[in-house]
Amino acid sequence: MKKQDLPQDESNLKSANMTEVLYVTDENNNYTTANSIGWDVKKAALDESLALINERIEEAKQDVANNIASPIVYFMELNKMDLQVLASYAGMWQWRVKRHAKPKVFKTLSESVLKKYADAFGISVDELKNFNGK
Secondary structure, rough: OOOHHHEEOOOOOHHOOEEEEEEEEEOOOOEEEEEEOOOOOHHHHHHHHHHHHHHHHHHHHHHOOOOOOHHHHHHHHHOOOOOHHHHHEEEEEEHHHHHOOOHHOHHHHHHHHHHHHHHHHHHOHHHHHOOOOO
């Protein structure tokens, strides 16, 4: 993309007083960088992605409320983590985290295991234990 063609469309970046650095070509066709405050196409794609993420968060919240999943699933979605990432943050095997996502198993977890999850989510153990999806 030519430097003069770089989009400067309104986006969330502008409201946060931020810009995005992109590679462009100058008048001599040499690569250089330039700042952009947004691009409508990219904004639309990001908005759609965020809508999908919010749907997954709400679904996880309902699953906790309906006793289908443990609070671990909700906070994992809320923090945009997957099983592998959460397992890494908590220092556990993925199969253990998957097992702890079951409400029956979650209720039997020790304080030390709950603390690992709470630390990974940046919340207290009480918040994790007492989250009921409502």
